[in-house]
Amino acid sequence: MINAMTPQHTFCDYYRQWVAMYKEGAVRDVTLSKYHLTCAWLQKLIPLLTLAELNRITYQQLLNDYAQSHERQTTMDFHHQLKGAVLDAVDEGLVDRDPTRKAIIKGKTPRAKKQKYLNQFELHRLLNDLNLGTDISWDWLILLIAKTGLRFSEAIALTPADFEFGRQVVSVSKTWDYKSGGGFVPTKNRSSVRKVQLDWQLVIQFSELTKSLPPDEPIFVNGKVYNSTANDVLERHCRHAEIPVISVHGLRHTHASLLLFAGVSIASVAKRLGHASMNTTQKTYLHIIQELENQDVDLVMRSISSLI
Template sequence: MATYQKRGKYWQYSISRSKLGLQRLTKGGFTTKSEAQAEAMEIESKIKKGFSVDPLKQEFADYFMDWASTYKKGDVNDITYENYLQTHKSIEEYFPGVLVSEITQSMYQRALNKYAENHAKLTTKGFNTRIRASIQHLLDEGKIQKDFTKRAVVKGNGNEKAEKDKFVDYEDYQKLVNYFKDKLDPHFASPTILYIISITGMRASEVYGLQWEDIDFDNQVIHFYQTWNYRVKAGGFKKPKTEAGVRDIIINNETCKILQEFHVQQKELFKDESVTPPHDFICYHPQKGIVSLTSVQDTLNIALKKLDISTPLTIHGLRHTHASVLLYKGIDIMTVSKRLGHASVAITQQTYIHIIKELENRDNNKIKEILNEL
């Protein structure tokens, strides 16, 4: 039978297993006695059923690093894996020397709150998500008794970019599309990158990797299957982050004509200047080759200033704007999700939750109008 004792601010339980010839189980760190009782009762129940409930004698930071190395390294790209390495460093900071088996829900929440003091809510959410994923194997194998991340409240320090800064409205979106279309010139690469993002909603890395053979002009579709690693000097093609990233993106007849004309001009320029790109890239500077993301953002900033658009839009915000316009125009969220290459429609719903709420309000008003006609 379990006994309970308060040590300082926190409670601990102790379960005797002398009849089984095993050591006593003790665990502390519970904010209330009821928390300790709830876990102790669950463990006693498992002991009666013959389950092994011995705690994992491994520091949390070491366990997470082992898990990330085993299950994530090689499965995710290098940039994503860096997030796991950063999470490991944060675990060392916020759970110094703490064993996995010692962590309770209240202890985890306190650490999560402390982490949130110096990080935006979205960053804190990612931190929590990676930790939660890492302990699922322990739960499945019975090495820990409770999911200490369950019902965790994710906070942040309020430094998230304002929603209004992520998008521009439809009128400004039209201005930007036409601006980049008029600026298409094979002597430059940035306007081409921004034009393609604005009409397809593709990620910058995806547009960087586009080649002319990827566009099926007859069927008005872009067949996308690889990205370009612009973050490193050597570059190189990479597979999309998820299977959903491999997709067909519909474009219209006007876009096809514009890009075909641009292709002809680019061929002539490269021939005249004896330029031979390493691949048949659509977006390639005749002198600089693959342009930096900073150059592309600078071009976007110039466009915003010339068009008198006050929103500090980013390149990724242009992708968000494309998706937002489609949703506002009544395109089904599943279709938008596939077009963006999201791993699931749930990601799309979370990203554009504010738009979905606006559309819901609009639809509710339409429902009232229909009922009023009865």
């Protein structure tokens, strides 16, 4: 137990027990796996460092060593995963002072990023390349995510009963645990439980596709589901349509980007995407928001100049 810890115990042991005490059963499996990965890095970088030896210098050295093989944002995430445990150790009297205070976050130069979203012209080319037959397929999943902005795990968890065709909405109340063998699991956060409006064309298409399917079984799941399979299908379509290759998650970015460029408010986009707060939306799409602000400045200046 953490209560039995002393300053002579290693920080690795303390952190491992801290994760078991406060994170196991309290966070999603995908989040817990990140904490376990952080444990593995501590074991690699500071296996013998005791709590008594944890100070600003040794903590900064840990971050510096981690940053040698990681980009700055990844190092920042590593720091955030450690900070809660470190502050608890300070509160418990196992560490004298907060060693994370004024920590400097470094990191390797980021690699050139792949394009994350398509513009409207490119999206039209992609959708025109889809083979939308009479049976459910990955192509239908691509269309659905492009038009709704659902997460991959949300989309593959949809059942016929989730569609309310009369109201033109689909209810998102669960996800499919494709990473751990399947099965329904809760959404990413409470804000992710939502109803997403559908366009009339999608309503007609999916009412026909799902009419003879079991109402409570996921329509896109037929055996083991892999995100990589959907990405491979999407990549083939992107190459055939001669547009930039994006991932299935990039379809979600595409959806949000087109809404923002169309003038939809950040609050409405955040709600549609199931973000926990507008801050998440603003951070994720900052580059688009800044571009729109520049357009607004141009519009303001043209309006002002016309007053004379």
